[in-house]
Amino acid sequence: MADHLFQPETLAIHAGQVPDSATGARALPIYQTTSYVFDSADHAASLFNLQTFGNIYARLSNPTVAALEERVAALEGGRAAIASASGMASEAMALMTILQQGDHVVAAGALYGGSVTMLAVSLKRFGIEASFVDASDPQAFAAAMRSNTRAVFAESLGNPSLTVLDIAAVADVAHAHGVPLIVDNTVPSPFLCNPLRHGADIVVHSATKYLGGHGTTLAGVMVEGGKFPWDNGKFPGMTEPSVGYHGVKFYETFGDFGFTMRARMEVLRVYGSTLAPIAAWQILQGIESLHVRMERHCSNARKVAQFLQQDPRISWVNYPGLSDHPQYGLVQKQMRQVDGAPGASGLLAFGVKGGIEAGMRFIEAAQFMSHVANIGDTRTLIIHPASTTHRQLDAQQQLDAGVGPDMVRMSVGIEHIDDILWDIDQALRSGARA
Amino acid sequence: MNTIDQLRSILLNRRSIAVVGLSAEWHRPSYFAAKYLQQHGYRIVPVNPRYAKTSTDILGERCYPELTDIPFAVDMVDVFRRSEDVLPIARQALQIGAKCLWQQIGVMNLEADAMARAAGLESVMDRCVKIEHGRLFGGLNLVGVNTGIVSAKRLGARA
Numbered sequence: 325m326a327d328h329l330f331q332p333e334t335l336a337i338h339a340g341q342v343p344d345s346a347t348g349a350r351a352l353p354i355y356q357t358t359s360y361v362f363d364s365a366d367h368a369a370s371l372f373n374l375q376t377f378g379n380i381y382a383r384l385s386n387p388t389v390a391a392l393e394e395r396v397a398a399l400e401g402g403r404a405a406i407a408s409a410s411g412m413a414s415e416a417m418a419l420m421t422i423l424q425q426g427d428h429v430v431a432a433g434a435l436y437g438g439s440v441t442m443l444a445v446s447l448k449r450f451g452i453e454a455s456f457v458d459a460s461d462p463q464a465f466a467a468a469m470r471s472n473t474r475a476v477f478a479e480s481l482g483n484p485s486l487t488v489l490d491i492a493a494v495a496d497v498a499h500a501h502g503v504p505l506i507v508d509n510t511v512p513s514p515f516l517c518n519p520l521r522h523g524a525d526i527v528v529h530s531a532t533k534y535l536g537g538h539g540t541t542l543a544g545v546m547v548e549g550g551k552f553p554w555d556n557g558k559f560p561g562m563t564e565p566s567v568g569y570h571g572v573k574f575y576e577t578f579g580d581f582g583f584t585m586r587a588r589m590e591v592l593r594v595y596g597s598t599l600a601p602i603a604a605w606q607i608l609q610g611i612e613s614l615h616v617r618m619e620r621h622c623s624n625a626r627k628v629a630q631f632l633q634q635d636p637r638i639s640w641v642n643y644p645g646l647s648d649h650p651q652y653g654l655v656q657k658q659m660r661q662v663d664g665a666p667g668a669s670g671l672l673a674f675g676v677k678g679g680i681e682a683g684m685r686f687i688e689a690a691q692f693m694s695h696v697a698n699i700g701d702t703r704t705l706i707i708h709p710a711s712t713t714h715r716q717l718d719a720q721q722q723l724d725a726g727v728g729p730d731m732v733r734m735s736v737g738i739e740h741i742d743d744i745l746w747d748i749d750q751a752l753r754s755g756a757r758a
Numbered sequence: 759m760n761t762i763d764q765l766r767s768i769l770l771n772r773r774s775i776a777v778v779g780l781s782a783e784w785h786r787p788s789y790f791a792a793k794y795l796q797q798h799g800y801r802i803v804p805v806n807p808r809y810a811k812t813s814t815d816i817l818g819e820r821c822y823p824e825l826t827d828i829p830f831a832v833d834m835v836d837v838f839r840r841s842e843d844v845l846p847i848a849r850q851a852l853q854i855g856a857k858c859l860w861q862q863i864g865v866m867n868l869e870a871d872a873m874a875r876a877a878g879l880e881s882v883m884d885r886c887v888k889i890e891h892g893r894l895f896g897g898l899n900l901v902g903v904n905t906g907i908v909s910a911k912r913l914g915a916r917a
Contacts, residue, residue, distance in 0.1 A: 327761050330908050338908045340899065345912045367797065373784070375793045377897030385900055393902030404903040570785065577787050579863050579886070581903050588901065 332399055332515055333615045340394030341608075352391050354605045358382045374572060374589070384593050388601035392608050396535065396545040399514035399611075400527050403550025404581035406588055407543060407604060411510060411530020412438050413597035414544030418506050418526050419443075420595070421587040422475050422559070425451035430468045432459035432478035433724035434485035437714040439508065440721060443477070456724060459485070460651065462493035469501045474558060476503060480519050480658070481511040483699065484673050484709050484733040485726020486642050488651040491658060495523030502556045510534070511699070515618040516660045516667045520549040526583070533700030534669070537610035537617050541603045546587065550580030562586060568594070617702065617738055621670030622662040624744060625736040631745050632674050637752045639730070643672040670736040671699055676752070679730045683708055685755035686732065691747050692739070704737035704744055760882050762906075765890050768880050772833035772858050774801040775887070776825055778847055779838035782809060782816045788838040791862070791888040792817055798891060803832055825850040834858040836887050837865055844870045852877050860887055 330338070341352050360379040362368035370376040379385050389407050397405035408414045419442070423429070431443050433456035443454035457464035459478055476498040478489045491507060498505040504525035509517060513534035519527050529535060531543035554562035554575045562582060565571035566589070574586040592598060610617075622645065629643035644655045645668030652666075659666040676682040686706075687695050693704045697713055707713065714727045722728075736744065775795060780788045780802075792802045796817055804816040810823035822828050825835060825847065835851040837844055837860065844861060848870035851859050858880040861867060866883045874881040892898035893905040896913040907913070 325762050325766070325907070325909055325911075327763075327906075328908075334908065339904070342907060342909045343912050345896065348912065350910075370793060370797060373790075375790045376797055377794075377892045377900055379900055385902075387900060390900050390902055394899055394904055397902060397904035398906075402904060404901070406902050565785070572785060577790060579889075581901075584902055 335395070335398045336515075336614045337612050339398035340391040352388060352605060352608060354601050355387045356601055357386075373570060374577070374585070382601075383596055383598050384588060386601050386604070389599050389604040392531075392543070392599070392604040392611075393545065395608060395611055396514065396529065396531070397547050399614075400509070400520055400547045401518050401549075402520050402527065402547035404584035405545050405547040406584050406592060407531075407545050407599040408592065408597040409544065409599050409603075410542045410597070411508075411528065411532055411544040412442065414528045414530070414546040415439060415442060415508065416595075417544075417587050417591050417597065418528050418546050419447065419452075419475065419477070420591050421561075421583065422504065423447070423452050424561070426472060427452050427474040428470050428472045429454040430465050430473055430476045431456050432482065432487070432489065433457060433721075434459040434482035434487040434726045435477075435479055436483045436508070436510075437709075437717055437725065439477075439479075440714075440725060441716055444721075456721075459487040459489055462490055462497055465494050466497045466500075469497070473501060474503050475506055477506045477508070479508040479511065480517050481644065481669060481671070482726060483511050483671065484713075484731065486644050486671065486673060487726055488644055488654045488658070490654055491519050491522035491524055495525070498525075499523070502558050504552045511669050511671050512659060512667075513614060513618055513669070513700075515614050516622070516662075516669060517658055520547070522658060525549050525552040531607045533698070534618065534621070535611055535614065535700075536607040537614065537700060537702060539696075539698055539701035539703065541606040541610075543599050543603050543607045546584075548581065548583045552583070554583065561590075566590065618667065618669075619662050620738040621736060622667035624738060624741050625668065625670045625672055626665065627741050628734070628736050628744060628748065629672050631748070632672075635752070637677055637756065639675040639677045641672065641674045644668040671733070672736065673731050673733050675728065675730040676732060676755070678756075680708070680710075682755060683730055683732045686751050689751040689754040691750065692743070693734070693747050693751070699733075699735035701735065702738050704739060704747070705735040707733050709733050760885070762894065764880065765882070765885075766894050768834070768858055768860075768882065769887075769891050769894060772880075773799070774803065774832045775834045775836050776803045776805050776828060776832040776856070777836045777838065778805045778825065780804040780806055780816055780821070781838075782814055782821075787886075788862075789816075791836075791838075791886060794888040795891070798895075803828055825854050825856075828854065832856055834860055836860045836862065838862050839865065841865050841867045845873075848873055852879070858882070860885070862886055863889075
């Protein structure tokens with residue numbers, strides 16, 4: 325075996341999975357088991373003490389799930405990863421591993437609705453505060469930092485605001501205050517963007533979206549970069565003996581994957597948002613074609629955006645892959661090239677002339693574009709965020725999240741582009757006739 | 759600096775390991791590593807002057823104050839000490855005919871590394887012997903770590 329830097333197209337298929345030791349099976353087995361035998365009492369004790377690596381109980385780890393964890397860690401260029409039952413669970417895991425009562429988070433305002441709720445409402449119940457700032461302004465992040473801030477949270481490409489995060493600049497702000505930057509990289513997927521390479525410390529994914537890619541399976545993954553200095557004095561949970569886990573000092577014992585080990589032993593183990601093995605397997609099936617699908621999502625979305633820009637029935641279009649987008653420079657810097665232009669994912673937003681009503685009629689008149697709350701499917705998906713995914717937010721929060729009242733969000737699929745444009749055109753026409 | 763092949767070869771062939779700086783306290787990283795190695799078929803020889811007076815056994819093995827006190831040959835010297843303390847240990851490693859000098863995570867004495875290599879020893883710096891074993895022979899992949907392994911062969915198969 326030789327050392328070699330493998331390309332993402334190869335890692336998408338191989339990382340985290342070699343032929344099965346027990347049977348030689350080439351494809352990944354689904355280890356549908358809750359428990360694992362111990363070879364001896366001493367072996368059991370060593371496992372529980374974390375002195376040896378192995379499986380103890382499926383809530384903590386599973387070999388099928390581990391393959392997914394390693395695959396996403398490899399695709400992100402990270403040190404280690406941990407999966408959970410959904411993207412929100414992974415986000416919760418990142419935050420709950422870091423934060424305790426009395427801590428503060430600086431978060432982008434332009435976030436998925438569920439993330440806003442987690443930070444503004446749910447964690448508040450446990451004494452954690454959040455400030456929301458303009459995602460496009462690194463200085464706004466700096467101005468919001470407090471002495472009790474312990475994390476910065478943002479999306480690499482906002483959903484559905486499509487605000488592009490200046491990852492390096494915001495990472496610098498976070499690091500100047502000795503705290504990690506957590507980036508939700510769901511919308512680009514690891515194929516188009518690797519936030520860790522631009523200075524982020526932790527990445528979270530809703531693998532439900534582009535990673536799984538087929539709208540079948542819920543899952544989440546959290547990846548750590550392994551470079552954050554957890555011993556800077558602000559994170560006693562990483563350096564002090566673990567009260568919940570036999571006095572282990574996670575950072576000292578496990579070094580650059582200590583954060584992931586702690587997430588597994590102190591959060592996943594306790595709160596139980598474990599991913600089922602069959603679900604991990606399904607996500608991995610999707611990941612094997614991630615590169616092929618993302619290229620098509622990007623080229624289709626670019627063509628849809630250009631079509632909408634020219635169409636007199638459309639009042640505005642937002643797609644960072646268009647060269648006249650105000651953040652295009654940042655897109656070029658942070659996103660992989662697809663067909664000679666930066667790949668900006670399949671997500672775009674627009675307003676139909678005639679406002680909310682026209683938008684809703686358009687959605688209802690679509691023939692094969694699906695009206696669902698999801699993104700990152702092979703199918704083209706459409707929705708009106710203000711009345712659905714961001715409904716729990718008040719009007720100001722919606723605007724902060726980049727959700728205008730007339731916005732239609734489209735997740736462009738990988739159907740033939742001519743057919744996608746046909747359906748958009750006919751839906752606009754029949755919507756207008758109503 | 760050390761290729762996968764070199765690390766595999768070391769971990770396959772060097773079966774007796776003098777663990778310099780091994781702690782008798784079960785929750786210390788050095789104890790973790792030594793216990794793991796013992797469970798994976800390596801002979802652990804504790805070396806730590808701190809326990810010399812009390813003749814403490816660690817992991818069922820007699821603890822020697824210095825490498826030169828070990829009355830039999832060892833293949834590898836695994837160092838859990840500060841970088842600035844490594845050089846005399848490296849000299850003793852050469853003296854006792856060890857075949858490999860392994861400096862643990864955060865231990866990077868370049869002079870010791872150069873000296874060991876010049877004398878024909880295998881030399882590793884800033885890596886954990888337990889983590890590398892788990893990475894190359896299975897175990898580390900079970901906790902979501904990016905092992906960097908891309909292969910169509912079963913893990914642990916002899917090279």
